[in-house]
Amino acid sequence: MKELSLSEIQSIRNLSEHRMLLLEDLFMHEALIIGTVEDGEVTSFAALDCQYISGFRLRIVELVGDRDLFERLKTYAIEKSAEALYVCTADSTLLNFYKELGFRDPSRTDAYLEQLYEDTIHLELPL
Incomplete structure (x- = not known):
């Protein structure tokens, strides 16, 4: 797993402030990243099979199409009144x-997140 440099982390933070999150060349293999932005800061979900990157509060989620995981992420986002779901x-x-x-x-919210689930369920990512 590639470590993020401080400048890369800052770039991600700056982008997230503009409601964009572009993560290129971040991983050695395909993965799904799910996170929220709260007060301009990207924060992590509590989820299965995740790991931190350079202390930056973002987690890589390698489980796609897992209904239980999806429901827990949705519940977390709603409870936290997340500004955005990426x-x-x-x-x-x-x-x-x-x-x-x-x-x-x-x-x-349910409708948007249900569409998110439908849009990502077809992805076949390595576990």
Whole structure:
């Protein structure tokens, strides 16, 4: 696993402030990254089979299409009133789900996150 330099970490933080998160050449193999942004800071989910990168509070989730994991991540995001939910694959495909689009309205949040689940379930990533 490649370690992130301080400049790379700062770049990610700067990008996240502009509601973008582009992570290229971050991993040696494909993985799914899921995180929230709270007060401009990327924070990690509690999830299975994760590891920290250089102390930066972001975790790599290698479980895709796991309904139980998805439900726990959704619950966590709603409980934390997350500003954004980021999903990024190794090819930098990015889906953003922002608080103003869904997190303030649980019914809309469910719809957005259900679409997220449907959009990621087909990915076949190595475990």
